[in-house]
Amino acid sequence: MNWFITPITAASFALACAQSVMAAEPVQFGGEVQQEKLVALSSILAAPEHYLDQEVTVQGTIAAVCEKMHCWMRFETTEQQPSFRIKVRDGDMVFPLSAKGKTAYATGTLQPWPGSDEVRYQLVPTAVVIDAGE
Numbered sequence: 001m002n003w004f005i006t007p008i009t010a011a012s013f014a015l016a017c018a019q020s021v022m023a024a025e026p027v028q029f030g031g032e033v034q035q036e037k038l039v040a041l042s043s044i045l046a047a048p049e050h051y052l053d054q055e056v057t058v059q060g061t062i063a064a065v066c067e068k069m070h071c072w073m074r075f076e077t078t079e080q081q082p083s084f085r086i087k088v089r090d091g092d093m094v095f096p097l098s099a100k101g102k103t104a105y106a107t108g109t110l111q112p113w114p115g116s117d118e119v120r121y122q123l124v125p126t127a128v129v130i131d132a133g134e
Contacts (some may be wrong), residue, residue, distance in 0.1 A: 025132055029095075030125060030127040034057050039057065041075060041077070042081070045077065053109060056110055059104070060084070060103070062100050071088050073104060082120045082121065083120045086122065102131050104129065106129075108125035111123075
């Protein structure tokens with residue numbers, strides 16, 4: 001009898017896992033992401049002065065997450081573009097380390113990234129959504 005129950009149990013477990021992955025919901029922080037304000041990250045990095053202190057929405061693939069306070073996420077950029085991050089005050093939003101490699105949308109205000117000799121920019125968000133898939 002055990003030879004019959006074990007494969008059925010394994011198949012049921014696999015099906016349950018697949019359904020939970022397919023039903024995964026995006027993770028949302030803050031308010032609603034404003035898709036109508038979506039600006040390509042490449043456009044912002046090409047002419048950041050046009051977007052400084054304005055509310056915009058950006059989309060990007062998460063390259064890194066702060067491992068200490070989970071207070072920032074860095075988006076992937078090309079070698080020719082400066083780094084770009086989403087940064088909150090410690091504790092305002094806690095970004096999961098599992099977000100690396102996933103797509104995120106963030107609405108907020110574009111500001112210079114302080115504390116560096118290199119010119120870089122960051123978005124101080126009021127809303128962030130991290131896609132669950134991928």
